[in-house]
Amino acid sequence: MTAQPHRKPITGPFILTVSGNYFDYDNPDQSDFGIRDIAHALSNICRFGGHSLRFYSVAEHSVHVSRLVPKEDQLAALLHDAPEAFIGDMPKPLKETLSDYQRLEERIEKAVMARFGIPLPLPQSVKRADVQMLRTEQLHIMNNNDDWHFTYGEEPVDLADLGITGLGLSPDEAANLFICRYAELRLEANEYQEHSE
Template identity: 35%
Template sequence: MSWILTNSAQAFDLLNPQASKVITTDLAHALSNVCRFNGHCARHYSVAQHSILVADIIALQGGTAEEQLAGLLHDGTEAYISDLTRPLKLLLLEAARQRESVWLGLVEQYASDSGIRNVVSIRAAALRILNTAEAEGVSLLLDVYQQLEQRIWRVICERFDLDPTLPASVKRADMIALATERRDLLPAHPAEWECLQGHPPLERYISKLPMDVVRQQFHDRLLQLLATTHRSRLAA
């Protein structure tokens, strides 16, 4: 079984996702229920509210309706698969690198003990067997997750006629939103987040909103942006 049952009773296949199964109400419902930061925030703060904030920031910075739509949907895959926190992704990468190092050490030791001269060739062959991505040791779990995530993202883009490559404006707005969320929703901590360098938080503070209100706001914004972007394409 590789499918999940969505709120609108769609059987959404994670291995073979279909654009026709991407339903606007499913996105709004699921994303308004999924909490950011694995729930470690001062109150329930959903991916949907984060996405609305990203779209708002893009609009404040003069971004187009197309860019705002991309910002609103940039975390849409989380409606179907849970996100992996950034520290977990880094730990998986480090674990894979360490595993690769151990295996290569064993291969080289075997070659040395056996009197085999061409250690370099054996090492290169071992790298192929270990199935690393550009010899960086990406773990199998992370690789599978990223493949599923990209597959689902592509069908979301197909459904809403979006370019799968996110604009730079979305990435900037995402970091500004994160800086604002850290200030408003997470406990104070002296550690510096390198990814937030050059991205100050907004002057305004994040409002506390009920899930049903956020769900409706997300859905309304999605339909409004779809109408705007479709009209602009037809006029082009």
């Protein structure tokens, strides 16, 4: 039995997502993707360009970032790296040297955030929490405490404050954690809307 395509493939640059839909890099806003595509991909992408001492996914990182920000910014924090589901996690120092890549990332970010109703630019609290987690990961995943200029003097987070004892879930565990966190935040948002009407 041959799998049937969901639609005719795009003629420009594209990828086939885990849900069987095509993601069109030229027209990301017209691509068919959902939260499961994002969770699956991010849970299989290792942070630090794969140079971590143990596997640590972008999905797990994103869940932790979402727990460090005010309630109103938590969904934005969970999805702050969602474009990486389609372009991978490039280390920041390298990314800063590739202007074409940055433009592509911005185009995909606009499409992803629009899909989930998240306004851009992302809140400052998300950017700060992202750096705080980077510092935390630097210590716990990379076993390194050097002064990285792009951590802006932020201190690492105490893992106990996140309600965890360690970092480094398997891809399946990270995907499930990401999906559960997304569902939790959507449920809270729906309950808030119902009570405020």
